[in-house]
Amino acid sequence: MQFLVIARDGTDAEAPARRAAARPAHLENARRMKADGHLIIGGAMLDEAGTMIGSSMLAEYPDRAALDAALAADPYTVQGVWQSFEIRPFRVADL
Template sequence: MKQYLITAYDYTDAEALNRRMAARPHHIEGVKALKESGNFIAAGAMLNEEGNMIGSTMMLQFETDEALEAWKQNDPYTTQHVWESIDVKPFKVAVI
């Protein structure tokens, strides 16, 4: 499978954190499904100085770029306007 490092930054408007918190349970359910299907490697929220979530970093793997794109377009953080920008880079987990 191809591995990817996803860095997604949230919108910065006054309602951004509220949208994130409203979408979060749905996003977490999707991440659980990614784990069950073998697509999940690791993930977490990026925090600002106040400890508020301002983005996400994920390491995922998919068979194809198209499968990654389908996930990205359907994730609740995308559809519910939490993530303003999403950067995807090819990635290789080190086996140590």
């Protein structure tokens, strides 16, 4: 099952520093997700000034529980970068 995930960072003054500290481990985790066939595409969401304020991804997991477990284990969740999620079932168009 495919999912659209929008993960928003915290808005406190320390949020950018938390993101920077967790980023190497998060990217390594994303590479594993991609290699395992779970990450279709993903990247940072930016504000108008180009500052990272969250993440979005298209992911594929057997069900919502498996996705939730993967998100809970991501370094951005563990280290308090991501503060909220919007998750929707999704279907990539067969183009």
